Amino acid sequence: MSEDLVEDLPEPDLALVYTIEALLFLAPDPLSAQELADATEAEEMAVIASLATLAERYAPGRSGIHLRELGGGFTFASDPETEDAARRLFSRPRASALTPAQAETLAIVAYLQPVSRPEITRIRGVSADSAASTLLERGLVEESGRSQFGAVLYRTTTQFLKLFGLRSIDELPDVAQWDPSPEEQAELRERLLRAGEARAGGDPPGVE
Amino acid sequence: MSEDLVEDLPEPDLALVYTIEALLFLAPDPLSAQELADATEAEEMAVIASLATLAERYAPGRSGIHLRELGGGFTFASDPETEDAARRLFSRPRASALTPAQAETLAIVAYLQPVSRPEITRIRGVSADSAASTLLERGLVEESGRSQFGAVLYRTTTQFLKLFGLRSIDELPDVAQWDPSPEEQAELRERLLRAGEARAGGDPPGVE
Amino acid sequence: MTLPALDLDLEIFSGPFDLLLALVLREEVDLLELELADVVLAYLDHLEGRGELDLETATEFIVLIAALLELKSRLMLAEDDEELLDIEPGEAAEELLERMLQARRYRSASTHLLELFAREAGVRFRGAPLPARLRKSIVPAGEGSQDPAVLGQAMGRLLRMPPTISLRHISTQRVTVAERLHHLRGLLRRGRFSFEEAVRGEDRMTVAVTVFALLELYKRGEAHWEQHESFGDIAVHAVAAAAPLRASAG
Numbered sequence: 212m213s214e215d216l217v218e219d220l221p222e223p224d225l226a227l228v229y230t231i232e233a234l235l236f237l238a239p240d241p242l243s244a245q246e247l248a249d250a251t252e253a254e255e256m257a258v259i260a261s262l263a264t265l266a267e268r269y270a271p272g273r274s275g276i277h278l279r280e281l282g283g284g285f286t287f288a289s290d291p292e293t294e295d296a297a298r299r300l301f302s303r304p305r306a307s308a309l310t311p312a313q314a315e316t317l318a319i320v321a322y323l324q325p326v327s328r329p330e331i332t333r334i335r336g337v338s339a340d341s342a343a344s345t346l347l348e349r350g351l352v353e354e355s356g357r358s359q360f361g362a363v364l365y366r367t368t369t370q371f372l373k374l375f376g377l378r379s380i381d382e383l384p385d386v387a388q389w390d391p392s393p394e395e396q397a398e399l400r401e402r403l404l405r406a407g408e409a410r411a412g413g414d415p416p417g418v419e
Numbered sequence: 420m421s422e423d424l425v426e427d428l429p430e431p432d433l434a435l436v437y438t439i440e441a442l443l444f445l446a447p448d449p450l451s452a453q454e455l456a457d458a459t460e461a462e463e464m465a466v467i468a469s470l471a472t473l474a475e476r477y478a479p480g481r482s483g484i485h486l487r488e489l490g491g492g493f494t495f496a497s498d499p500e501t502e503d504a505a506r507r508l509f510s511r512p513r514a515s516a517l518t519p520a521q522a523e524t525l526a527i528v529a530y531l532q533p534v535s536r537p538e539i540t541r542i543r544g545v546s547a548d549s550a551a552s553t554l555l556e557r558g559l560v561e562e563s564g565r566s567q568f569g570a571v572l573y574r575t576t577t578q579f580l581k582l583f584g585l586r587s588i589d590e591l592p593d594v595a596q597w598d599p600s601p602e603e604q605a606e607l608r609e610r611l612l613r614a615g616e617a618r619a620g621g622d623p624p625g626v627e
Numbered sequence: 628m629t630l631p632a633l634d635l636d637l638e639i640f641s642g643p644f645d646l647l648l649a650l651v652l653r654e655e656v657d658l659l660e661l662e663l664a665d666v667v668l669a670y671l672d673h674l675e676g677r678g679e680l681d682l683e684t685a686t687e688f689i690v691l692i693a694a695l696l697e698l699k700s701r702l703m704l705a706e707d708d709e710e711l712l713d714i715e716p717g718e719a720a721e722e723l724l725e726r727m728l729q730a731r732r733y734r735s736a737s738t739h740l741l742e743l744f745a746r747e748a749g750v751r752f753r754g755a756p757l758p759a760r761l762r763k764s765i766v767p768a769g770e771g772s773q774d775p776a777v778l779g780q781a782m783g784r785l786l787r788m789p790p791t792i793s794l795r796h797i798s799t800q801r802v803t804v805a806e807r808l809h810h811l812r813g814l815l816r817r818g819r820f821s822f823e824e825a826v827r828g829e830d831r832m833t834v835a836v837t838v839f840a841l842l843e844l845y846k847r848g849e850a851h852w853e854q855h856e857s858f859g860d861i862a863v864h865a866v867a868a869a870a871p872l873r874a875s876a877g
Contacts, residue, residue, distance in 0.1 A: 236753070237757060237758075237761070239753075239754070239757075279750075286752065287752075287753065288750045288751065288752055289749075289750060289751040289752075290749075291747075291748065291749025291750050292749070293749070294748070294749030294750075294751070297751055306744075306748075308744075309740075309741060309744060311686070311737065312686065314737035314738075314740055314741050314744075315733055315734055315737040317737065317740060318733045318734075318736035318737040318739075318740050319733045321736070321740065322733065322736060334726075334729050334730060334733060335686075335730060335733070336686075336689065336690040336693060336694075336726070336730055337686055337689050337690065357784055360789045360790060361784070361787050361788075361789045362789075373752060374744065374747060375740060375743040375744055375747060376743055376746060376747040376750070377743070383736075383739075384739065386732055386733070386736050387732075389731070389732050389735030389736060389739075390728060390731075390732055391728070391731070396724070396728065399724055399727070399728075400721070400724050
């Protein structure tokens with residue numbers, strides 16, 4: 212909820228606040244202001260005002276439940292401080308860790324979606340089949356049709372956005388920021404080129 | 420929460436109140452004071468004091484979520500007054516009825532029935548397990564015995580015919596109009612398997 | 628990263644793997660004289676010695692060794708085969724560089740994702756199903772609301788064969804046993820066929836692979852065959868599903 216929206220909002224109607232509170236509690240997936248407005252038959256501005264009221268009530272330090280804007284909508288989530296008790300109660304961790312192969316595959320899908328398995332394999336340099344299957348099973352990626360050559364394409368899911376604390380995929384930083392500096396790239400290129408040029412000079416390789 | 424319990428309770432610890440709030444929010448079923456005490460590693464009296472605080476906060480007229488005592492445990496439930504909105508929210512027809520994976524899986528079952536899951540996977544080139552489970556859940560396909568190798572076979576249901584407005588399976592559209600190579604004479608099943616195996620062999624790298 | 632810990636003792640080089648890599652890139656070790664298979668074997672010994680597989684290191688090793696293999700295979704092409712080589716050495720290096728950068732880019736991105744994941748580690752969401760009375764209100768989509776054409780289109784997509792890979796630059800044809808098995812099984816549905824007709828018009832490689840496929844069918848008890856004279860036609864019969872395996876190859 213951005214600050215400028217919170218200002219100058221109409222005084223929220225308590226019945227609407229409570230209804231939205233109940234809908235967010237019931238819904239398995241994040242709800243957009245538009246969806247909430249349709250369900251409550253209220254103006255979107257009134258919905259946004261109600262969400263601002265709820266954001267204050269369900270704020271860190273004020274409740275064990277937090278209102279979060281995630282995966283293209285609003286949803287309630289537990290305060291991470293309560294995780295120890297939750298783990299004892301449900302006797303399992305919230306989500307098992309990702310292996311490096313799964314994380315890499317997920318990063319490629321997140322940035323290049325929709326992307327096919329062969330393309331992921333090409334970028335990683337090793338097969339991504341087992342990692343991709345696990346990500347599918349865990350609901351972090353899903354199929355999104357086929358490429359013109361018939362390969363299944365993958366994209367990330369709302370579940371992915373929820374578990375990674377993202378409002379939308381656009382919140383991911385520009386991938387180019389991790390590229391090496393131009394100097395480093397130039398040095399790498401030169402080293403590779405020199406190795407490649409070995410072929411051009413000297414005897415035809417492999418021929419006695 | 421009975422009134423006599425609320426009297427003479429210790430001042431509740433806010434961290435404990437928030438933790439119990441989070442646990443009640445997460446749990447699908449009612450939790451007893453004992454279960455909450457075990458999970459939070461707190462005294463049962465302190466848990467009961469926290470529940471009393473929460474009962475005040477989540478009371479009718481103060482929130483769209485109510486704390487209720489049910490079957491010897493405590494649980495959050497949505498305010499019945501919000502149910503009209505909930506019905507509007509959840510009864511909206513789903514925007515895109517079938518995902519691409521589901522449409523493919525359903526088409527394979529519809530045209531080739533009875534057909535086994537491994538065969539569906541071979542034709543698709545990737546696993547169809549999640550799509551097949553969803554179709555089963557939605558009542559569009561059902562089991563129809565086992566193949567000679569023991570694999571479960573699937574066929575479409577009456578519900579499927581209704582949903583697609585078909586009187587019988589013979590009314591399925593002729594594939595010919597979407598057939599990329601209609602000149603091929605081989606049987607549909609055989610051609611699908613061949614194409615599926617070619618796809619599973621992998622796209623040429625770099626052509627995506 | 629433990630790749631530097633991999634010590635090699637090869638004919639032309641002895642020392643840690645990362646040093647070898649650096650030397651190859653600086654051309655101080657001739658890639659053409661380097662037996663990459665020995666490097667792989669040394670790595671396998673190294674793995675066995677450690678008793679555990681570190682996937683991250685293994686991945687890195689595979690990427691590096693694959694890059695070296697590709698570079699070496701390009702080096703090994705004789706110069707007068709120029710038309711077979713559609714990539715210049717410079718381009719090869721560019722391509723390799725691009726690939727390394729890309730792999731590195733997404734590896735870094737994955738680190739960022741893991742940080743986000745860890746940051747959110749204690750956050751849980753409610754997964755409880757809807758109360759029964761609300762579930763009942765979910766009306767199923769109306770009758771006839773779905774277009775059967777969706778199914779026909781899906782079939783059309785599934786019938787599409789992926790484009791065949793151009794193998795002009797490779798002299799051997801790529802024929803797999805699996806393809807020939809499929810072909811033979813198709814013929815076998817009729818009960819019997821002659822080998823002659825199974826390979827009519829095919830090149831020698833395909834014929835050879837078809838023989839392998841036939842052996843495979845025999846091994847699996849799906850077919851047996853008879854050949855009445857040397858170099859004569861082979862008659863192949865389907866074996867009934869329940870029939871015991873019979874050695875009847877001639």
